[in-house]
Amino acid sequence: xxxxxxxxxxxxxxxxxxxxxxxxxxxxxxxxxxxxxxxxxxxxxxxxxxxxxxxxxxxxxxxxxxxxxxxxxxxxxxxxxxxxxxxxxxxxxxxxxxxxxxxxxxxxxxxxxxxxxxxxxxxxxxxxxxxxxxxxxxxxxxx
Amino acid sequence: xxxxxxxxxxxxxxxxxxxxxxxxxxxxxxxxxxxxxxxxxxxxxxxxxxxxxxxxxxxxxxxxxxxxxxxxxxxxxxxxxxxxxxxxxxxxxxxxxxxxxxxxxxxxxxxxxxxxxxxxxxxxxxxxxxxxxxxxxxxxxxxxxxxxxxxxxxxxxxxxxxxxxxxxxxxxxxxxxxxxxxxxxxxxxxxxxxxxxxxxxxxxxxxxxxxxxxxxxxxxxxxxxxxxxxxxxxxxxxxxxxxxxxxxxxxxxxxxxxxxxxxxxxxxxxxxxxxxxxxxxxxxxxxxxxxxxxxxxxxxxxxxxxxxxxxxxxxxxxxxxxxxxxxxxxxxxxxxxxxxxxxxxxxxxxx
Numbered sequence: 063x064x065x066x067x068x069x070x071x072x073x074x075x076x077x078x079x080x081x082x083x084x085x086x087x088x089x090x091x092x093x094x095x096x097x098x099x100x101x102x103x104x105x106x107x108x109x110x111x112x113x114x115x116x117x118x119x120x121x122x123x124x125x126x127x128x129x130x131x132x133x134x135x136x137x138x139x140x141x142x143x144x145x146x147x148x149x150x151x152x153x154x155x156x157x158x159x160x161x162x163x164x165x166x167x168x169x170x171x172x173x174x175x176x177x178x179x180x181x182x183x184x185x186x187x188x189x190x191x192x193x194x195x196x197x198x199x200x201x202x203x204x205x
Numbered sequence: 206x207x208x209x210x211x212x213x214x215x216x217x218x219x220x221x222x223x224x225x226x227x228x229x230x231x232x233x234x235x236x237x238x239x240x241x242x243x244x245x246x247x248x249x250x251x252x253x254x255x256x257x258x259x260x261x262x263x264x265x266x267x268x269x270x271x272x273x274x275x276x277x278x279x280x281x282x283x284x285x286x287x288x289x290x291x292x293x294x295x296x297x298x299x300x301x302x303x304x305x306x307x308x309x310x311x312x313x314x315x316x317x318x319x320x321x322x323x324x325x326x327x328x329x330x331x332x333x334x335x336x337x338x339x340x341x342x343x344x345x346x347x348x349x350x351x352x353x354x355x356x357x358x359x360x361x362x363x364x365x366x367x368x369x370x371x372x373x374x375x376x377x378x379x380x381x382x383x384x385x386x387x388x389x390x391x392x393x394x395x396x397x398x399x400x401x402x403x404x405x406x407x408x409x410x411x412x413x414x415x416x417x418x419x420x421x422x423x424x425x426x427x428x429x430x431x432x433x434x435x436x437x438x439x440x441x442x443x444x445x446x447x448x449x450x451x452x453x454x455x456x457x458x459x460x461x462x463x464x465x466x467x468x469x470x471x472x473x474x475x476x477x478x479x480x481x482x483x484x485x486x487x488x489x490x491x492x493x494x495x496x497x498x499x500x501x502x503x504x505x506x507x508x509x510x511x512x513x514x515x516x517x518x519x520x521x522x523x524x525x526x527x528x529x530x531x532x533x534x535x536x537x538x539x540x541x542x543x544x545x546x547x548x549x550x551x552x553x554x555x556x
Contacts, residue, residue, distance in 0.1 A: 069252060069253075070252070070253060071250055071251070071252045072250065072251040072252075073248065073249070073250045073251075074237055074241060074247070074248060074249040074250075074251075075246070075247075075248050076246065076247060079246065083245065083246070084221055084223075084244075084245050084248060084282075084283030085244070085245070085248040085249060085250040085281060085282060085283055086248070086250075087320075088221070088223060088250075088281075088283065088318055089250035089252065089281060094329065094331075096370045096371060098371075099370060099371045102371070102485070102510070103512075105485075106485050106486070106510070106512055107512065109485075109487060115241070115247065136234060136237060136238065137234045138234050138235060138237065138238035139238075190231050193231050193232075193235075193308070194231075194234040194235050196307065197232065197234075197235030197236075197304055197307055197308065198235050198238060
């Protein structure tokens with residue numbers, strides 16, 4: 063019998079640094095999965111990427127078993143690096159841009175993120191990434 | 206929650222403020238970025254409850270909600286309840302307000318949670334675990350009457366690794382059932398909860414040295430050893446083996462090397478008839494020469510905590526120090542290896 067899906071939790075952590083402290087403990091503990099099992103597996107799988115933020119997707123089943131899958135770096139991270147911005151704008155709605163990025167760069171980031179978006183529609187991925195850029199105060203320019 | 210309510214409990218070092226906000230998936234990245242700036246260690250969790258028609262019965266299959274960007278998800282981050290918590294909460298609230306001018310963002314929700322909430326919440330899902338052919342792990346809040354041939358490990362799953370649920374622990378216990386014999390001297394390196402050391406003692410070995418370089422693990426190990434009544438056979442200590450003294454714990458702990466004992470400094474020095482090391486590939490590779498040195502001439506080494514794609518590296522490192530691979534076992538993505546100084550057990554069979 064197929065195991066029933068209970069929840070999918072994405073956790074954004076520093077590679078190799080997962081501990082039972084928040085957000086891991088409260089986010090996963092409420093689903094009854096073995097927190098230390100997650101911590102060990104995450105740290106083992108991300109050991110080579112120390113210093114980077116590596117999001118993980120934890121798919122939790124009704125028997126309390128789980129599957130951990132590492133995801134691509136956050137789009138916000140990729141956008142910040144491409145725009146040369148140290149952080150997103152605290153007030154993006156007031157038009158205080160922190161950097162610019164070209165449409166070609168957005169397309170490249172969308173290509174990277176496509177694997178996690180479960181769509182093959184690059185245009186849709188580009189729209190999503192462009193929206194994230196705007197929310198961060200990063201202006202998308204033609205060239 | 207009224208943020209003013211946080212004041213009376215802000216002195217508690219073991220309490221947290223959980224901040225959560227519901228957003229559509231297109232906004233999730235930018236809100237995650239914001240929460241990560243303030244959240245404890247930059248950690249953010251995103252959760253979506255599957256719709257009733259979600260299948261998700263195959264690991265890695267596309268998650269239905271991913272295809273519906275308008276379906277809301279809940280993002281959470283956590284702040285330690287200290288003197289700065291209200292200031293940080295207000296900053297997050299203000300930044301969310303700005304994002305809310307560009308796309309729909311839910312109201313910031315907060316609640317205080319105590320550390321024990323997640324440390325214990327998963328226990329309610331825990332049952333008696335049967336591992337190997339005759340071993341049972343029974344938590345303290347459950348009762349079980351064992352059959353005559355069953356070995357019962359009384360163990361409460363806690364913060365130390367080794368609850369009996371993880372495939373690597375199960376692989377090691379299955380192998381210990383087969384490889385232990387009366388009177389053996391055993392080293393359990395990276396003992397965690399001491400589950401493997403306790404199991405070996407209950408299978409009838411003579412003595413076990415259980416080492417870990419994590420203080421919390423050794424505290425848990427001492428408690429579990431006593432709870433199982435195997436203090437006479439099992440000695441647990443904050444320590445490591447050879448080059449391991451200079452390595453950090455895989456969970457990030459960092460006990461000064463001068464506080465770690467080496468096996469030869471204990472009342473149970475090498476060599477050992479059996480060494481079990483359920484750690485991780487990187488550490489096993491570094492420790493390969495020390496593991497080989499710790500083995501008696503007929504000794505057996507069980508290694509695990511190895512993900513499948515790295516098992517070759519561990520096997521090569523152990524072969525390079527003169528150990529022979531006898532068995533290879535896998536469970537899901539995890540692998541356990543059995544090595545010996547000789548290719549075959551004396552009077553036994555190689556696999």
